[in-house]
Amino acid sequence: MRPLSLKGHERALTRVRFNREGDLTFSCAKDKKPCVWYTENGERIGSYDGHNGAVWDIDVSWDTSKCVTASGDLTVKIWDAELGSCIYTINHQTPMKSCGFSYSGNLVCYTTQKMTKNLSTVQVRDLRDGNQMAEGAESFFSTQFDVNATTALFSQMDDIITIGFESGLLQQYDLRNPDSPINTNEVVHRYSIQDLQLSPRGDFLISASRDKTAALLDVNDLKKLKQYKSERPVNSACIAPNRDHICLGGGEDAMQVTQTAVSAGHFEAKIYHMVFEEEFARFKGHFGPINTMAWHPSGSIIATGGEDGYVRIQEFDEDYLGFTYDF
Template sequence: MRPILLSGHERSLTQIRFNRDGDLLFSVSKDKIVCAWWSANGERLGTYNGHQGAVWTVDVSPNTVLLATGSADNTTGECVKVWDFPTAVKRVAFSPDGSKLLAVTEKRMGFLGTIVVLDINYGENLEDQAAEPSLKITCEDSKATVAGWSFLAKYIIAAHEDGSVSQYDPKTGDQLLNVQVHEFDSQINDIQFSPDRTSLLTASKDKSAKLLSVRDLNILKTYPADTPLNSASITPKKDYVILGGGQAAMDVTTTSARQGKFEARFYHKIFEDEIGRVRGHFGPLNTIDVHPAGTAYASGGEDGYVRIHHFDKSYFDFMYEVEREQMRK
């Protein structure tokens, strides 16, 4: 599984995203630049400029027509429209049908953290977007760090700084559920959904990832690690999850990748056992995303590099020992 190394950023990566077809990969970092790459060979397709601060988040519409980014300059936009907010935008996410875009804003400077929903227009004039959000959810108890959409956009699911996960009604903004999923005050850094969006995976500072049911936020599986986790993704085709993280630079006293634990960790989704690790980054893994077809995954690190790993045939042929036993029976 030889990686393709993408060098296009000068500072640490904050988020990477495949488009729905998987032929493109978008990356953002603290250097204000948004890059687009061909995922098959790592060739850079182009860059998007415009933000004046670190870019924290990126998402691409299901039809790959619009690209949304959120930045520390307190704006979000898709190349054709800019929305201004009082604080940094830490996560953006299109709804499954692309008709709505949510943005998570930071709690700072006297402003409470919010989740705002924007209606998206795909008409002839893409610049003609609504100026104001159609919904605003204020997170009064604990700020939301990340958020996304469930199946058919039935719920907005948000993860919080205090380690809890909430379920919101996307029409009224009412909080339907709030569950303490991780240790109290252990910030959740990422949530990603299964392909059918009926379950989601969290990544937390408490050194664990949790698989949750979207319907009732019930904890289905737990994946313990030995380092704080920044990102976690569910693989299609194979029953695996991929976790990424690493110790903060101030806590690492050696440049050894093993000491820093800068590895992508593969766990069996059902049996919760760790089955392998992939090294390569020279700093914490900040973001992971899996190709929609399950044929590859990409990671972005504190070292400023993006790595794309296309899975070998042996990856698909591999069977966990328990699976072998079940096959024999």
């Protein structure tokens, strides 16, 4: 593998994403400045300046015209992806943890954290409605929880969102019925859901958890199809677009491994066969836990972001591209 190591963040990475074509890589970290890079050579194009706290999540619309960021400074910002200018700012009383665009790019969802008297919420707004995006306006979909919602994404077009919680619970809501979830899975994970990602074809979800597992779920009913076990907490997981492969990344918290060797922290990214749940490859690179990862639309590249502040773009060798699983 021939990795590019991108140094543009001063603190730990929280999210990396590719746009639909894969020519651009978007990243955010705990250092206030989300960045965009050329995937081909790792050149940094620029950053989105405006946040005053850690940026926990970033997403880009299907046509790369807009991106959205969620920050600990109590705001979600909608940006012009090309110009870097802020189009809208959504304020809340507590930090924002995750955000994402719908399939059409017209809706944006985000999660807020539980703090003092404020419950955790998941909210959805329509970017086409100026009234919803105005200062102090209410979202058209909002639901509250006693436990922190750590991540949320649109899992079926613009209609259904899937939410992961700090307790390990997974729920799906239909935007037309915010009162009660349509599907729930409370047995697949025992600890916090760190990441949720949709498969490129939209038929599966993969969840990463601090209980040292990742689970492949049916997008229609949240039924567990497969589960992948690791030796350390799993912070992120992604599904290959062109092969039956899963990649997991994680590792012990940096605080717990400062007195030990790098190898003891299990900072490698691990590739599993989707069907057989067996690990068959791994690659190193980060000097700390892997916090986030994304598979390139071509299937030949993986981007990872770590606690060490680096984004690494790993291009697979011919050995992997020609690999066939023996069964």
